[in-house]
Amino acid sequence: MNEYSMITPDIRRLSAVCMERGHIPAGLYEQYHVLRGLRDVNGKGVLAGLTNISTIISSKTEGGKPVPCDGELYYRGYDIRDLVKGFASEERMGFEEIAFLLIFGDLPDRDLLSGFGNLLGKYRTLPTNFVRDVIMKAPGKDMMNTLQRGVLTLYGYDDMADDTRIDNVLRQCLQLISTIPLLSVYGYQAYNHYIRGKSFYIHSPKPELSTAENILRLLRPDKSYTELEARILDIALVLHMEHGGGNNSTFTNHVVTSSGTDTYSAMAASLGSLKGPKHGGANLKVVHMFDEMKKEITDWQDDEEITAYLGRLLNKDAFDHSGLIYGMGHAVYSISDPRAQIFKGYVGRLAEEKDFSAEYDFYCKVETLATELIQKKRRIYKGVSANIDFYSGFMYRMLGLPDQLFTPMFATARMVGWSAHRLEELMNCDKIIRPAYQSVAPDKTYRPLDLRKDK
Numbered sequence: 001m002n003e004y005s006m007i008t009p010d011i012r013r014l015s016a017v018c019m020e021r022g023h024i025p026a027g028l029y030e031q032y033h034v035l036r037g038l039r040d041v042n043g044k045g046v047l048a049g050l051t052n053i054s055t056i057i058s059s060k061t062e063g064g065k066p067v068p069c070d071g072e073l074y075y076r077g078y079d080i081r082d083l084v085k086g087f088a089s090e091e092r093m094g095f096e097e098i099a100f101l102l103i104f105g106d107l108p109d110r111d112l113l114s115g116f117g118n119l120l121g122k123y124r125t126l127p128t129n130f131v132r133d134v135i136m137k138a139p140g141k142d143m144m145n146t147l148q149r150g151v152l153t154l155y156g157y158d159d160m161a162d163d164t165r166i167d168n169v170l171r172q173c174l175q176l177i178s179t180i181p182l183l184s185v186y187g188y189q190a191y192n193h194y195i196r197g198k199s200f201y202i203h204s205p206k207p208e209l210s211t212a213e214n215i216l217r218l219l220r221p222d223k224s225y226t227e228l229e230a231r232i233l234d235i236a237l238v239l240h241m242e243h244g245g246g247n248n249s250t251f252t253n254h255v256v257t258s259s260g261t262d263t264y265s266a267m268a269a270s271l272g273s274l275k276g277p278k279h280g281g282a283n284l285k286v287v288h289m290f291d292e293m294k295k296e297i298t299d300w301q302d303d304e305e306i307t308a309y310l311g312r313l314l315n316k317d318a319f320d321h322s323g324l325i326y327g328m329g330h331a332v333y334s335i336s337d338p339r340a341q342i343f344k345g346y347v348g349r350l351a352e353e354k355d356f357s358a359e360y361d362f363y364c365k366v367e368t369l370a371t372e373l374i375q376k377k378r379r380i381y382k383g384v385s386a387n388i389d390f391y392s393g394f395m396y397r398m399l400g401l402p403d404q405l406f407t408p409m410f411a412t413a414r415m416v417g418w419s420a421h422r423l424e425e426l427m428n429c430d431k432i433i434r435p436a437y438q439s440v441a442p443d444k445t446y447r448p449l450d451l452r453k454d455k
Contacts, residue, residue, distance in 0.1 A: 024440060032438045043331050049254065049429075051245040052076065053102060053420045058333050068334040068383050075242060076101050084235060084342055093210035093234045095241075095413075096120060099177060102242055102420045103170075121207030123178035124214065127157045131186055131202065139190035143404045144275035146187035147411060148268045151176065155264040162262050164426060172263040173419035180415050181211060184408035185218040191404065211412070212237060219401065228353055229399055232346050233409075236392060239339040240410050242417030244332075249273035249280065253418045257425040258433040270418050271411055280410040283393035284403060286327040289319050290363070290394070300362040307369050314377055325370045327390030334383035340390060347391045347398075354398045363394055 029036055038046040043058075057072040073080040075098060083101075087094035096117045100108045108116060134153050140146040154176075155161045160168050186202060193200035201221050205214045212234035216225035245254065249270040256269040274280035296318070297305050312318035313325050330337055344364075351360035367386045374384045396406050 028440050032440075034438060039331065043334075045246045045331075048251070048433075049245055051421070051424060052105070053417070053424060054242045054244050056244045056332050058335075070336045071330075071333040071338045071385075073243070073338050076105055078107070080239070080338055081342060084238060088231070088235065091231075093212060093231070094238045095211045095234050098238050098241060099416045102416055103173070103423070117210075118207070119174065120178045120211070121209075123175045124182065124205045124207060126179055126182055126186075127154070130154075130157070135183070135186050135190050136194075139194040140187065141191060141195060142275075143184060143187050143191070143408045144271060144280075144411070146191070147180065147183055147408055148271045150183040150187065151180075151264050151268045151271065154179070155262060158264070161264065164260065164262070166423065166426060169263055169423060169426060173415075173422065176263070176267055177415050177419060180408075180412050181205075181215050181218065184405060184412060185215065188219075188402060188405055188408075192402075210234060215409075215412070216399070219405075226353070228350060232350050232395060233399060235346055236343065236395060236409070237413040239343055239388060240392070240413035242414070242420065245421055246332075247279070248276070249414060250417060250421050253421050254425050255433045257422045258429060258431065260432075263422065266422055267415065267418060270414070274411055274414065275407060280407045280414075282326060282387075282389040283396070283410070284406050285320075286389055287393035287397060287403070287406075289313075289326050290366075292319050293366070294359075294362070300358065300365070303365070303369060306366060307373060310366070310370050310373050311377070314373065325374065328367075328370045328374060328386055329384045330387040333385060333387065336385045337387045339388040340386050343388055343391050343395070347395050350395060350398050356398055359394070363391065 028034075035046060038048070053076065055072075055074040055077070057074075058068065059066040060069045061067070075083060078101070083098060084094065087097055097108065097113055099120075100113060100116050130153075134150065135146075138149075140149070158172065161172075163169075182205065189201055192198045199221070203218050203223055205218060209217065210230070213225065213230045215233065216230060217223045243250070245251065252273040253266050253270045256266045277285055293309060294300075297309055299305055309318060310325060314323055316323045348360055351357050367390060371384060371386070378384075392410075393406055396409065401409065
């Protein structure tokens with residue numbers, strides 16, 4: 001470890017002081033009726049705004065009381081199940097169509113969709129020498145940080161970077177939606193070459209291809225992919241594209257946008273939020289948990305052996321000792337996550353094509369047994385089910401995506417939702433978001449320096 005990264009004895013001593021004096025007794029949160037995480041015990045978030053962009057339903061009122069139900073997700077009023085079924089049944093890619101829906105408020109006709117796709121294709125490029133001067137000369141080990149740096153650096157190439165008029169922000173958002181796959185894959189290729197010593201590939205995107213097709217083309221040395229691979233990646237992007245205004249990274253975008261700052265700063269802030277393992281980094285936790293599980297469990301069909309290991313996870317005796325079974329449970333959904341239900345079937349089809357059926361069956365069995373065990377062992381107010389992260393990392397692995405690109409794929413999709421919410425915030429709100437915090441600090445009397453005694 002280099003000197004810059006070392007935690008010295010002085011820092012350890014100061015850290016102990018920081019922890020001692022920074023602690024707030026848990027009882028004070030109840031005393032002042034403060035909901036930690038801005039959520040109640042049922043996972044319902046504090047109402048912080050209005051939105052037309054998406055709707056999440058996890059319960060329905062019966063007899064005047066909320067009752068958990070199968071999860072539902074709507075984009076601009078359209079059921080996500082109908083949207084995916086619609087473009088999938090016509091054997092079309094859906095990313096561009098659903099991006100249009102979220103940003104402009106309704107589904108496009110054929111001419112509008114064609115024009116929008118052409119515009120995104122035109123924008124799917126980076127400034128001259130950007131790859132050489134920014135990406136190749138400063139490769140990073142974490143692709144989310146690389147994305148943040150790339151987005152913030154694009155600010156310097158934009159002559160109207162600080163203009164927050166809607167037409168200019170729309171232009172910036174569409175450019176970022178188009179270029180974030182390039183920043184992701186090129187950033188990984190630079191890391192893979194300069195830090196890991198592997199071969200270096202930089203392929204140019206094709207404007208006539210969809211976002212999902214271009215990602216696979218850019219990533220693979222031979223630029224090839226199957227139709228099923230592209231369609232399943234496309235569906236994954238659609239399902240990750242938007243999830244209500246209350247998720248952490250989207251709320252971050254609303255907060256930062258409300259200050260009047262530029263688009264690049266707002267998107268970089270959302271990327272910082274998404275990086276966290278409690279948010280966009282969760283799918284990585286799932287696959288790493290399964291990596292260990294597959295080593296520890298000898299028979300993937302043995303319910304008792306699997307349940308015993310899951311019990312060790314809950315008891316903090318396995319994996320990262322967090323007490324969590326990653327991919328199970330969601331802040332909002334209870335009985336089911338509609339995205340996971342839609343996605344599961346497509347992942348099964350890909351598993352057949354890629355000869356991963358045994359591993360897919362193992363995932364399905366763990367999902368079933370984990371649901372039963374968590375409900376038995378934990379006091380769950382709203383139920384528990386697999387979320388989309390449970391299967392998405394497995395799908396990325398089958399596509400050959402490196403772990404470092406899992407969360408950037410989430411960001412590629414969610415850039416659409418962030419764009420829609422940034423535009424909505426600018427169009428409808430004129431106040432900076434400024435929540436209140438109750439101070440519980442005691443009053444103290446100032447003492448001159450020589451009269452103070454170190455505690």
